[in-house]
Amino acid sequence: MLIGGHVSTAGGLVNAHARGVEIGAEAIQVFSQNPRQWRPTNWKPDDVAGFNGLMGSGPVEAVVIHAVYLTNCASRDKEIARKSLASLVHALRLGDAIGAVGVVLHPGSSLGGQKAAALKRVGKILREGLAEAERCPLLLEDTAGAGDTLGRSFEELAKLVEVAGGDERLGLCLDCCHMLASGFDIRTEEGLSRVMDDCDEIVGSDRLRCVHVNDSMTPLGSNRDRHAPLGEGELGDAGCAAFLSEPRFEGLPAIFEGPGFAGKAPAKEDMKKARQLRRRGLRSRERGVSRP
Numbered sequence: 206m207l208i209g210g211h212v213s214t215a216g217g218l219v220n221a222h223a224r225g226v227e228i229g230a231e232a233i234q235v236f237s238q239n240p241r242q243w244r245p246t247n248w249k250p251d252d253v254a255g256f257n258g259l260m261g262s263g264p265v266e267a268v269v270i271h272a273v274y275l276t277n278c279a280s281r282d283k284e285i286a287r288k289s290l291a292s293l294v295h296a297l298r299l300g301d302a303i304g305a306v307g308v309v310l311h312p313g314s315s316l317g318g319q320k321a322a323a324l325k326r327v328g329k330i331l332r333e334g335l336a337e338a339e340r341c342p343l344l345l346e347d348t349a350g351a352g353d354t355l356g357r358s359f360e361e362l363a364k365l366v367e368v369a370g371g372d373e374r375l376g377l378c379l380d381c382c383h384m385l386a387s388g389f390d391i392r393t394e395e396g397l398s399r400v401m402d403d404c405d406e407i408v409g410s411d412r413l414r415c416v417h418v419n420d421s422m423t424p425l426g427s428n429r430d431r432h433a434p435l436g437e438g439e440l441g442d443a444g445c446a447a448f449l450s451e452p453r454f455e456g457l458p459a460i461f462e463g464p465g466f467a468g469k470a471p472a473k474e475d476m477k478k479a480r481q482l483r484r485r486g487l488r489s490r491e492r493g494v495s496r497p
């Protein structure tokens with residue numbers, strides 16, 4: 206598992222890499238553009254080249270891209286749909302340029318409309334987006350289940366993969382805060398293991414390319430997306446330790462998105478805590494103490 210955090214790209218990708226090194230991350234996540242604006246970022250070729258040079262040799266082994274929050278691939282509004290596709294293509298092409306693990310995308314919201322039609326609209330945009338980039342995977346993130354968001358269950362995520370054409374570049378990014386809020390009881394090793402058995406069966410765990418490790422301020426089934434620092438939320442130390450040591454997540458980037466202990470972006474102490482919890486989880490699994 207590559208313990209990592211979301212970092213700012215202020216000043217460019219080389220600076221983002223430096224922030225990752227500074228906090229002690231083995232993986233970083235960046236936004237492909239300002240997450241609250243439609244305007245794409247004009248990434249400078251020398252910045253991209255500099256970043257790629259650093260990635261070949263540094264402590265940071267993987268980069269994940271997060272698509273912008275404004276994106277709603279399920280929107281009935283033609284203008285929003287068009288802009289969502291454009292920002293998705295922009296993100297995937299950046300992913301190609303920097304060898305990203307994938308672009309993480311919130312699949313969208315039907316905003317009160319019919320779910321079947323919304324899924325169809327998402328599928329069309331995802332297929333078009335993938336066709337506009339060479340290699341970069343597209344990772345659908347599970348949601349906390351608020352409102353009419355799509356992707357709150359494995360059935361829905363599997364459906365999204367299907368309507369998007371089932372391409373092998375389509376993957377998953379599971380966020381433990383969203384999972385808990387969406388009603389998956391993953392607070393123990395056993396609970397998480399059962400949930401991941403379902404993931405295997407319904408979507409296929411080979412689709413899983415990245416996890417987000419955030420604690421949750423709101424309880425099981427609350428359908429609210431409120432991140433807490435690791436160990437300080439409803440998952441707690443034990444829940445986060447179980448998530449960070451799940452055997453099916455081995456080798457994947459595990460990105461903490463914050464806010465961290467200081468109430469800000471992921472910092473050194475958050476990465477340290479993640480590693481502590483991972484060790485605790487691995488020890489517990491070795492002992493098998495919490496097994497029935």
Ligand SMILES: [Zn+2]
Nearest residue numbers: 346380417462
């Ligand atoms: Zn997330």
Ligand SMILES: [Zn+2]
Nearest residue numbers: 382383430432
């Ligand atoms: Zn979230």
